Amino acid sequence: MAVELELEPKMPNCWDPATKPHKFCPGCGHGLVLKALGQAIDELGIQDRVVFGCDIGCSLLSWDFFNMDTVQTHHGRTTPVLVGVKRANPELIVIAYMGDGGGYAIGSQHLVNAANRNDRITAILCNNTNYAMTGGQMAPTTMPGQKTETTPYGRDVNDQGYPMLGPEMVAAITHEGSYVARGTVSKLRTLKGYLKKALANQIAGRGFSFVEALSTCPTNWRTNAKQTWAFLEEQMQGYFPVGELKVPAELQTAERKEE
Amino acid sequence: MSETSAKPVEGERRAFMTGNEAVCWAALAAGAEIMYGYPITPQNEIMHYWTRNVPKFGKRFLQTEDELSAGFTTVGGVLAGRRAFTATAGPGNVLMQEPLAMAEAMRIPTVVIIQQRGGPSTATVIYSQQEVTLTCFGGNGEGLRIVYSTSSHQELFDYTIKAFNTAWKYRFPTFVLADGYQAKMRESLTIYDPASRGISMVPTEPFLGRPGKIGEGRTAAHLRNTYNIEEELNAVLEKDIADYERYAPEIAEYDSSAPEDCDLLVVTHGVVFRSARMAVRDLTSQGKKIGYFRPITLRPFPEEQFRQAAARARQILVAESAYGQLLKIVQQNLYGSTVPIRTMLKPGVGITPEEITEECSAILAGKEA
Ligand SMILES: Cc1ncc(C[n+]2csc(CCOP(=O)(O)OP(=O)(O)O)c2C)c(N)n1
Numbered sequence A: 001m002a003v004e005l006e007l008e009p010k011m012p013n014c015w016d017p018a019t020k021p022h023k024f025c026p027g028c029g030h031g032l033v034l035k036a037l038g039q040a041i042d043e044l045g046i047q048d049r050v051v052f053g054c055d056i057g058c059s060l061l062s063w064d065f066f067n068m069d070t071v072q073t074h075h076g077r078t079t080p081v082l083v084g085v086k087r088a089n090p091e092l093i094v095i096a097y098m099g100d101g102g103g104y105a106i107g108s109q110h111l112v113n114a115a116n117r118n119d120r121i122t123a124i125l126c127n128n129t130n131y132a133m134t135g136g137q138m139a140p141t142t143m144p145g146q147k148t149e150t151t152p153y154g155r156d157v158n159d160q161g162y163p164m165l166g167p168e169m170v171a172a173i174t175h176e177g178s179y180v181a182r183g184t185v186s187k188l189r190t191l192k193g194y195l196k197k198a199l200a201n202q203i204a205g206r207g208f209s210f211v212e213a214l215s216t217c218p219t220n221w222r223t224n225a226k227q228t229w230a231f232l233e234e235q236m237q238g239y240f241p242v243g244e245l246k247v248p249a250e251l252q253t254a255e256r257k258e259e
Numbered sequence B: 001m002s003e004t005s006a007k008p009v010e011g012e013r014r015a016f017m018t019g020n021e022a023v024c025w026a027a028l029a030a031g032a033e034i035m036y037g038y039p040i041t042p043q044n045e046i047m048h049y050w051t052r053n054v055p056k057f058g059k060r061f062l063q064t065e066d067e068l069s070a071g072f073t074t075v076g077g078v079l080a081g082r083r084a085f086t087a088t089a090g091p092g093n094v095l096m097q098e099p100l101a102m103a104e105a106m107r108i109p110t111v112v113i114i115q116q117r118g119g120p121s122t123a124t125v126i127y128s129q130q131e132v133t134l135t136c137f138g139g140n141g142e143g144l145r146i147v148y149s150t151s152s153h154q155e156l157f158d159y160t161i162k163a164f165n166t167a168w169k170y171r172f173p174t175f176v177l178a179d180g181y182q183a184k185m186r187e188s189l190t191i192y193d194p195a196s197r198g199i200s201m202v203p204t205e206p207f208l209g210r211p212g213k214i215g216e217g218r219t220a221a222h223l224r225n226t227y228n229i230e231e232e233l234n235a236v237l238e239k240d241i242a243d244y245e246r247y248a249p250e251i252a253e254y255d256s257s258a259p260e261d262c263d264l265l266v267v268t269h270g271v272v273f274r275s276a277r278m279a280v281r282d283l284t285s286q287g288k289k290i291g292y293f294r295p296i297t298l299r300p301f302p303e304e305q306f307r308q309a310a311a312r313a314r315q316i317l318v319a320e321s322a323y324g325q326l327l328k329i330v331q332q333n334l335y336g337s338t339v340p341i342r343t344m345l346k347p348g349v350g351i352t353p354e355e356i357t358e359e360c361s362a363i364l365a366g367k368e369a
């Protein structure tokens, strides 16, 4: 007796199945972040109201990832484009998706000022400790001692500084109503929870919502599956503490009610 | 955006105001909904007047962190379907080129007012015509833009209204290129409700966040500006270039007056045109055979009309407050013609009617001698 055992992988509803499998490398964390994001969007039932913006970096590969309105912007400029959209039509739920180079280096002024203005947008930043799209150069988040194409002998913190602590900075400068968290693709359910809150916070019109997701880039790290996971869970999670840094009181109350 | 019942301008009325104020009233009259901006002289008062009118007419404003952001937020506002605009000058215009390259690449109908100041670098906050090349051909593209160069407050008002319609009709980024003199000077003009003159505003529509459920009546928009291969990009550009060239004749505008046997054709744009026109009138009344040609659109350039005017002239004088930015455009459009070109290039300073009269007299005397 032949049994059909073709199990389709379960995809979030808001993904576009026509563009899957996606364009990221095998083992890449971007796909996992977008899976958690897709689930959060499904659970909130907001697919029709979302405008998703992707940066230039490997995030640009997500331009046709979702069955949702999407705009591909410039390196570092996704935040201002989506601030512009949100200011022009506050009914929309806007998501700015970027890499660590886009958010913390070339576009850091936009992140800082959108955060300080408490713009009602959700910014999601994928921290893979390097400039992946351009071939693995040092990023603001590159780990001390980590070898990249532009730090071939390892990042020397005396010369190149320490890895940027993005959520800590955003938490320090944001005001009442903003939500700030750091998740990791090694804990997808938790990451999904953070993303959901970051969206709910925007929907409630409370303030700037920011989630950094610790992610993987086996291609540029030149790591196998085991090494990839070890780098993420031991090195990265050791340096970049995972958790919520700022939660508006209303979100905490809502959470308690859900429990 | 909340529509208040009061129209910013009812019917029409005479006014005496600065150019920046005229731009603001034009944007209000055109139904612009949101302005994004970053302070830079000499365009600041556009924002100042706009912000004063925001609550009265249900408008919006965002002061951004820099001109990169002002340009990109304007792009976002347009994508959301609003008549959105920004204004800048000099070093701000330099930064603005990155977002405007995106607008050019994606056919996003942004409207930008440029009040030229001295350059390069920070230079002066006062005046020049040195942002012609940047405004017409800035960015890493082909200059698929529409650039109106105004010469008076009336034109600032008229062409700011027109810029919104041109942008939304043809879907190319559109610029009103003026300068610090026009921005800061006071002058009389008539401001009006476009409807009172039979001008209807081209409707806007969202590129992102259209109403309705995805899959039921609408599909998701996927707006892209990065391509995988050369041919993919080339196909997009060839279509955009073909559109631009097809529309160019109906977009291009100029002003010209010259006798049949024209000894000298004075070519200027913007505020320098006012001096040129006065000089030409003066010399004509003295019996000289002299005329003028003035492109109103620097992009697309009124090529045919200019070549015809040049063909009838014995020589040409190009006068501008820059070191050959208009001149390059003129030379390019005259390719193949042997008409001699004289120049009066004064980067960063104004040019008076007397100076043009003097220059023209000398040139004409040289010819007669
Ligand atoms: C103005 C500008 N400078 C440089 C680049 C080249 N560039 C493309 S992607 C990128 C870095 C991407 O790194 P990151 O933002 O960390 O994203 P990742 O690829 O790692 O996901 C750079 C420098 C560009 N596209 N635009």
Ligand code: SF4
Pocket (backbone or CB within 6 Å): A023, A024, A025, A026, A027, A028, A029, A030, A058, A128, A132, A133, A216, A217, A218, A219, A220
């Ligand atoms: S290069 Fe790295 S970040 Fe980019 S798709 Fe591949 S694994 Fe992902």
